[in-house]
Amino acid sequence: MTTNNQANSNNTTTLFDKDSSSSSSSFGNENFIYNSNQKLTIQQQRISLPIYQNRKHILYLLEKYSTLVIIGNTGCGKSTQIPQYLFESGWADGFRTVLCTQPRRVAAISLAERVAQELGEQQVGKTVGYSVRFDEKISDIETRIKYMTDGMLIREMMLDPLLLKYSVIMIDEAHERSLQTDILMGLLKKVQKKRNSSGENNNNNNDTLKLIVSSATLNAQDFFNFFNYNQTNDKSKDTSTILSIEGRTYPVDIHYLEEPTSNYIQQTLQTIIDIHLTQPPGDILVFLTGQEEIERMIQTLDDKFELQRQQQQDNKNKQMMKYLLLPMYSGLSINKQIKVFESVGDSKKIRKIIIATNIAETSITIDGVVYVVDCGFVKIKSYDSISGLESLVIVPTSKSSANQRSGRAGRNRAGKCYRLYTESTYDTLLPDQTIPEIQRSNLTTTILQLKALGIDNILNFDFISQPPSGSLIRGLEVLYGLGALDDNGRLTNPTGMIMAEFPTDPTFSKMIVQSSSTGFNCSEECITITAMLNIQGLFTNQNHKSRKHLLVKEGDHITLLNIFNSFISNNPNSSHWCHQHQINYKAMQRVLQVRKQLLAYANKYSIKVISCFDDPNISPKNCSSLVRKAIVSGFFTNAAQLQPDGSYQTIREKHKLWLHPTSVLCLSNSPQWVIFNEVTITTKEYMKDVISIEPNWLYEIAPHYYKFKK
């Protein structure tokens, strides 16, 4: 292995680190957070942060420039301190508010809690507040510093397009380039141009909007360019600038392979064993791409180490250090996730080996890690606008991602990172950045939101990274098919406008809107089905044996409806029934929450909530047909016909698909015609959540989409 030394991005203080505090909040356990400064007062801690040296400079640059791009490492304190500096220096005077956006809910909540504490307030929701889905702690009069998810701010713009109550908006974690953050940057650029030009005209500085964009080193220039409106070569007319904040860092030694490997799993296995047998104490964090890889790796390691231990049993001088193998991925139950944060006693005697997905790259931070093993690959979403299908693919990581991973070594002391590829691969083959999400996503929802915000010409919108035109065109076509856009591409009233505000994909919102009308009469059922399909991890066992009496032959949607109704009639406050039927009780609680929100939206837009099952004049069989017809009205693009070989073919694109083995439709004869909720591509292309339909429903309900076939 070759070695070079690279300064890493960490510092001694984790108390102010957003990532650490977010994990404390999400797991409700403060004890596992390491705080080397806990003897200092809050003021002393604030002053000891690296960013404090830049306080005056930040405030000066924000007076001079409209947009400030800040490069700051994890833990430098930017997310907690900058909003406070702005507050202290008058940016929140005169009923104005300083806003900081986050890509994730837990981060927004825990940052607000931390800053409220730093301001000496007993609770969040006074001077400092937050707003995320399902939860808001804001005082309309008192709140001056606000944390919010990107998605919530986009939503707020539908009510207040110029966001006049905000004087400064800090877009945090912009380097992650999430779909919502990218859209937000495009929208805020528009708002800033509008507010700042009218500010000049009226000579009223209170109307101007200042932006702070938090970035990693590698893409700061992109953000600078995007927000620099200076058309001349005169640098003094720039409207944006970049400031880099030095963090206190520990060095991380980067080790590369000398020869490329053809099997990164095997290489990962060997590297972990080598570290454990030859390196001094310190936890190991390993990055792999998915659940299955992780579970298999843990099994194999356990077997190998056990073998090693038996061989060494007789030799008292050569005994292997103890170890604890821990998986970490989002599908894991919270109880199992917590284990990676728990103390194992003396870290010199027992080594934690954590095998994780990308969740450990951004969403959670584990202290005590000294060694990082980076397999060099990542599983990401990919979108094919021709078939309209999203899938997950394994691709090489980017430089930016590799640096983030290595930065996870030695948060508390110097560390080592083992990259399982060669240095020349890093230099010449890895892209600087992961492709922004907006360029590999289905954009139907995004387009609908932009239309609702008055962006008529989507193709000309100022995206920081232009999405593929195929994705935009496909999205527009689907929205037209759903009746959300008219012949001129304008939002329809009221259908399109309601759909844009519903917190679901347009396919679901269309189904709900349609289901309340005469001839369907099943909006209650459709809202329940939407809530059930929007929650992950519903079943603790994919095998339906324990739920046999709840299955419905028309398909998965109706089965889900049946499960929900049985859950309600068997005391929704007791987990016993769920346990008995191998249903995740916590997931059902989330279903109730989503369902409640959907019912509130239905109420807001005067969508009648009616149930066909409550109507004595409609038989249960006809009821099932009504619900399935309502589903067709939202999901008609996802229609497929049975083929002689047992596969299915989508009707327009002729795409070959298979019934997923977990579908209840696999338990009986395959129906001729089906509608599916989604496709997952693994060993084959599978349809998940599928119902049987009558083909004439397609012509009846979506004639504009299927007219050519008749």
Place this chain on the structure above:
DNA sequence: GAGCACTGC
């Protein structure tokens, strides 16, 4: 008979 990176409203 297969097996779900991570978020968000």
